[in-house]
Amino acid sequence: MAEYFTARGLPVPPELRRTPLTEWRRTFAIALAIAVFYISFKVTDIDTSRANLPYALSVVGQLLHFDFLPPHDLSKSVLFPQNEFETFWDGAVGLMVITIFLGILGTAFGMLIAIPLSFLGARNIMAGNRVTMAIYVAVRLIFTIIRSIDVLIVVIVGAIIFGLGNAAGVFGLAFHNIGVMGKLYSEAIEGIESGPVEAITATGASRFQVIWAAVLPQLFNPFVSFSVYRLDTNVRLAQVIGFVGGGGIGQPLFANIQLLRYPQAGTFILLVVITVAAMDFASAQIRRRLV
Amino acid sequence: MAPIVSVRELVKTYPTGTRALDGITLDIQRGEFVVLIGLSGSGKSTLLRTLNRLVDPTSGTVTFDGIDVTRARGADLRRIRRRIGMIFQQFNLVRRSSVYSNVLAGRLGYRTTWRTIASRPTRADVALAFENLGRVGIPEKAFGRADALSGGQQQRVGIARALMQKPELMLADEPVASLDPATSHSVMKYLEEINRKDGITVICSLHFLSLARRYGTRVVALKAGRVAFDGKPHEIDDRRFREIYGEDAVEVEIGVGRTTGEPVEAGDAVDAPALDLRIPPDR
Numbered sequence: 001m002a003e004y005f006t007a008r009g010l011p012v013p014p015e016l017r018r019t020p021l022t023e024w025r026r027t028f029a030i031a032l033a034i035a036v037f038y039i040s041f042k043v044t045d046i047d048t049s050r051a052n053l054p055y056a057l058s059v060v061g062q063l064l065h066f067d068f069l070p071p072h073d074l075s076k077s078v079l080f081p082q083n084e085f086e087t088f089w090d091g092a093v094g095l096m097v098i099t100i101f102l103g104i105l106g107t108a109f110g111m112l113i114a115i116p117l118s119f120l121g122a123r124n125i126m127a128g129n130r131v132t133m134a135i136y137v138a139v140r141l142i143f144t145i146i147r148s149i150d151v152l153i154v155v156i157v158g159a160i161i162f163g164l165g166n167a168a169g170v171f172g173l174a175f176h177n178i179g180v181m182g183k184l185y186s187e188a189i190e191g192i193e194s195g196p197v198e199a200i201t202a203t204g205a206s207r208f209q210v211i212w213a214a215v216l217p218q219l220f221n222p223f224v225s226f227s228v229y230r231l232d233t234n235v236r237l238a239q240v241i242g243f244v245g246g247g248g249i250g251q252p253l254f255a256n257i258q259l260l261r262y263p264q265a266g267t268f269i270l271l272v273v274i275t276v277a278a279m280d281f282a283s284a285q286i287r288r289r290l291v
Numbered sequence: 292m293a294p295i296v297s298v299r300e301l302v303k304t305y306p307t308g309t310r311a312l313d314g315i316t317l318d319i320q321r322g323e324f325v326v327l328i329g330l331s332g333s334g335k336s337t338l339l340r341t342l343n344r345l346v347d348p349t350s351g352t353v354t355f356d357g358i359d360v361t362r363a364r365g366a367d368l369r370r371i372r373r374r375i376g377m378i379f380q381q382f383n384l385v386r387r388s389s390v391y392s393n394v395l396a397g398r399l400g401y402r403t404t405w406r407t408i409a410s411r412p413t414r415a416d417v418a419l420a421f422e423n424l425g426r427v428g429i430p431e432k433a434f435g436r437a438d439a440l441s442g443g444q445q446q447r448v449g450i451a452r453a454l455m456q457k458p459e460l461m462l463a464d465e466p467v468a469s470l471d472p473a474t475s476h477s478v479m480k481y482l483e484e485i486n487r488k489d490g491i492t493v494i495c496s497l498h499f500l501s502l503a504r505r506y507g508t509r510v511v512a513l514k515a516g517r518v519a520f521d522g523k524p525h526e527i528d529d530r531r532f533r534e535i536y537g538e539d540a541v542e543v544e545i546g547v548g549r550t551t552g553e554p555v556e557a558g559d560a561v562d563a564p565a566l567d568l569r570i571p572p573d574r
Contacts, residue, residue: 195383199449202343203456204373204400209407213396217388 062262066270078252078264079271092249096271099248102166103235106173110234111227114178117143118185125189125211140186146179151237155246169246173234181230188222189215225290232283239272293357294318295460295492296342301351303337303516311337312348313516319494321459324486326507326524327496330536333513335496339462342494343375344368355460373400376453376491380465382445386438390429390448393437394420397455416455423451427481443474450481461485463495467502475499479506500527500542 005012068077076082080091088094117139119125126136155172162168196214205213242250249268256265296319303312311334319325327335340346342353344360353360355371363371376397384393398416399407412420424430427447432440437448446466453461463482467475483506486493497503503510504524512520512527512535519535520527527535532542 193383193386195379195381196385198345199377199379199383199452200396200399202345202372202375202377202462203397203452204369204371205396206369206399206404208404209399209402212407213399214385217385217392221387 059262063266063269065263066267067263068267072263078256078267092252092268092271095249095252096275098166099238099242099250100235100275102169102241102246102248103173103231103238105170106177106238107227107231107234109170109174110177110181110230113174114181114185115223117178118182118189119211121182121186122189124192124194125215139182143179143182143186146175147183148179149176151176151241152244155241156244159245164245164247166247169238169241169248172241172246173237177230177234181226184226184230185219185223188219188226191222192218221290225287228283228286232279235279236276239275292321295321295356296494297352297354298338298342299352299354301338301341301353302349303334303341303346304349311516312341312351314351315513315516315518317511317518317521319492321492322486322490323492324483324506324508325492325494326503326510327494327513328498328500328503328510328535329496329513329519334516335513336464338513339377339464339494339496342460342462343372343377345377369400373456374458375460375462376456376458377462377464378446378449378453378466380468382442382449382469384437384445384448384452386436388437389434390424390437390440391420391433393448394424394433394451394455397452400456419455420451423454424448426454427451441474442470443478446470446478447481450478450485454485458491461491461493461495463493465496465498468498475502482506500532 002012002016005016066072066077068074068079078092080093081087082090089098120135121139121143123136126132151172154175155168158168158171158175159165162171192215196218197210200210200214238246238248238250239253240250242248242252243254245251249272253265253268253272256262256268296317298315298317301312301315302310304310313334315334315338327338329335337346341348342355342360344353344363348361351361355375358367358371360368360371385396395412395416398412398419421430421433424433427450429440429444429447429451432444437445440448449466461482466482467478470478479502482493482495485491495506504527507524510520510522510524510527511518512531514535520531533540
């Protein structure tokens with residue numbers, strides 16, 4: 001086959017020039033992947049000997065036997081306040097609503113700080129001189145550092161500052177989101193077309209007017225799309241920040257599991273699943289319409 | 292009469308080492324329709340962009356109406372820029388915005404930053420926007436999205452946006468290179484009209500010599516960043532054509548609604564090796 005190309009003085013396609021060397025590399029890559037998998041197992045010392053399938057199945061059964069189904073009493077379900085000292089907001093439904101709003105607040109505060117910073121973290125805006133490039137590098141570095149600290153860790157720190165509860169949770173979500181949204185927004189800014197920027201500059205507009213007329217209109221849709229995507233993620237995160245003292249539905253969920261109240265824990269998990277699915281669907285619909 | 296644009300010993304070397312302009316000296320008089328021709332990479336785009344300082348030249352000077360463009364900074368530079376309209380090969384409209392707001396953006400150089408944000412466009416600006424949309428024949432498209440228009444219509448929006456500046460000079464960077472022959476002529480006719488009727492000086496880079504002959508009052512050919520020819524369009528004969536575009540080039544005509552010959556660029560080499568694509572006998 002290769003002589004067809006050589007006879008006509010054409011370069012031979014790489015597919016036809018495959019040598020044992022390239023084959024050897026491929027074999028090596030597969031062997032390496034298997035070796036890494038094996039070493040992972042050895043190092044982590046995965047032990048499944050204590051697994052108890054019948055017990056696990058009984059727990060799953062209890063989790064699915066939600067506490068509002070008979071023989072449980074619907075009126076005594078954790079969905080609603082449990083005694084005369086609790087209000088609607090202490091029931092699972094109320095807590096779920098609170099948790100959604102925790103996610104919204106975390107997103108909002110994160111956006112508020114991330115949007116202005118993202119312009120400083122966009123290469124195409126900051127290119128030009130050394131000072132602005134230094135700011136660009138610094139802002140991007142800050143985003144990366146913030147992003148690398150997981151939400152749960154920030155919430156624990158937040159609980160030290162604000163005490164246990166919703167304030168710590170919102171702080172944790174917002175802080176982490178500055179890093180994540182800052183990066184997403186910066187990349188959206190870097191992805192804009194440069195043509196309109198050039199054209200508006202040529203009309204004699206100032207730097208700020210150029211951003212206003214040529215950059216911002218290109219950013220509206222990607223920014224809304226990323227924000228909705230992060231809102232979706234944040235509402236999901238808001239449900240676990242309660243595990244470490246961040247408020248919301250996570251705290252009673254965690255407590256019920258630890259108290260082995262599986263039917264009640266199952267009810268909480270069901271609410272969480274419904275909410276996440278609904279958020280996921282809504283967010284996908286909104287984002288699809290924005291493209 | 293003093294030239295509107297005067298270029299002296301202009302040199303531009305890009306950071307990559309490419310010497311895009313290699314000592315250009317040129318005077319352009321008011322009312323001229325100058326067509327820049329030359330191969331891709333001969334420096335046409337760079338020259339146009341140094342005239343309004345979208346590109347900073349390495350050395351040499353550009354003066355516009357007696358003002359040194361190369362030394363202007365800040366507000367002075369912006370005052371020069373707003374007197375120079377520019378249209379582009381890729382139209383460079385804000386695609387998601389309406390035609391109307393794209394056209395109004397041409398007026399930004401005349402407004403303060405504060406007024407851009409704080410207030411709506413003035414009645415006079417809106418009237419001017421519709422006047423210019425009317426001139427390029429698409430007032431009914433004003434509130435549609437810019438990217439819903441055809442290529443030719445988008446370029447007309449580009450012209451309307453530039454006209455909002457009430458420019459004395461219009462720069463056109465290959466304005467018809469993305470358009471089909473018939474549309475090309477319609478766009479070129481608008482440029483001709485603003486040149487003849489409004490007296491706006493036009494500097495337009497083009498690929499097709501036939502368009503240059505049809506619309507230009509003067510042709511400047513660039514070759515490797517230098518002026519290779521400067522004169523009347525009809526003075527370009529076969530010998531000069533080969534000097535500008537190289538030995539292997541053949542000229543193609545571009546007419547209204549028809550092309551003679553293949554629509555290749557004027558400078559395309561024609562001796563590409565013919566490939567034998569028969570299936571080999573062993574298959």
